[in-house]
Amino acid sequence: MPLYFTFILCFIFGTIIGSFLNVLALRYNTGVTVRGRSKCMSCAKTLTWVELVPILSFMIQRGACRSCKAKISWQYPIVEFLSGALFVLLFMLYPPVSLVASIVTAMQIFILCILMVITIYDIKHKIIPDPLVWTFVAAAFLLMFVGNDTNPFVVPSVMQLLSGPILALPFALLWFVSHGEWMGLGDAKLILGIGWMLGLGYGLTALTMAFWIGAIFSLIYMAVSYKTFKHGLQIPFGPYLILGLYLVMVTGWQLFVI
Numbered sequence: 001m002p003l004y005f006t007f008i009l010c011f012i013f014g015t016i017i018g019s020f021l022n023v024l025a026l027r028y029n030t031g032v033t034v035r036g037r038s039k040c041m042s043c044a045k046t047l048t049w050v051e052l053v054p055i056l057s058f059m060i061q062r063g064a065c066r067s068c069k070a071k072i073s074w075q076y077p078i079v080e081f082l083s084g085a086l087f088v089l090l091f092m093l094y095p096p097v098s099l100v101a102s103i104v105t106a107m108q109i110f111i112l113c114i115l116m117v118i119t120i121y122d123i124k125h126k127i128i129p130d131p132l133v134w135t136f137v138a139a140a141f142l143l144m145f146v147g148n149d150t151n152p153f154v155v156p157s158v159m160q161l162l163s164g165p166i167l168a169l170p171f172a173l174l175w176f177v178s179h180g181e182w183m184g185l186g187d188a189k190l191i192l193g194i195g196w197m198l199g200l201g202y203g204l205t206a207l208t209m210a211f212w213i214g215a216i217f218s219l220i221y222m223a224v225s226y227k228t229f230k231h232g233l234q235i236p237f238g239p240y241l242i243l244g245l246y247l248v249m250v251t252g253w254q255l256f257v258i
């Protein structure tokens with residue numbers, strides 16, 4: 001099988017998972033199960049399989065429900081495309097070339113799925129659900145113990161084990177002294193996992209990028225919506241942290257050599 005064909009399959013698989021993650025994030029904590037058939041949010045018409053095809057259905061329907069013409073959120077195609085693209089990137093970065101390598105691939109994909117749901121949920125509700133973020137932290141912790149085929153089980157160095165808590169502690173303190181005003185505790189938990197996934201130097205780079213990108217976007221946001229800003233602006237920081245994590249993973253940038 002040619003390599004590009006594998007990547008196309010990966011992308012399609014990623015978009016299908018992405019459309020499921022959309023549903024999961026929307027129904028999380030709402031009491032609605034994820035098992036029922038998908039319906040239009042406005043007229044409750046059950047969607048046909050054509051209307052469920054990731055990305056394409058949005059384009060064919062021109063972003064509106066076929067029966068009631070209600071606008072469909074851009075969230076759907078964006079999340080589907082991002083999932084597809086990130087699945088391909090993860091397969092390139094962590095190719096499942098052996099048994100142990102496939103475990104790493106599977107864990108990376110699992111972590112991506114959790115982080116996608118956290119991102120959508122944090123943007124919508126400005127909070128990171130504990131069960132989701134602790135699942136991510138646990139997966140990031142376990143990932144440190146997975147090695148390669150010759151050494152399937154590795155014991156991480158003390159520095160690696162400490163990188164999570166060292167990076168997260170200042171943010172937990174910020175949360176504590178500001179009574180959750182400046183920083184949510186969910187962000188500190190997220191940083192704990194990011195520290196374990198990347199180590200200290202790369203982790204610090206991801207944090208720096210998250211701050212810069214977050215600051216730039218906030219300035220743009222304040223400029224275009226001055227009214228909202230006057231009533232206090234609460235920007236979820238989680239999505240920027242996750243963006244920083246994947247930027248570092250993909251580019252391999254390291255601003256701090258520790």
Ligand SMILES: [Zn+2]
Pocket residue numbers: 040041042043044045065066067068069070
């Ligand atoms: Zn409808």
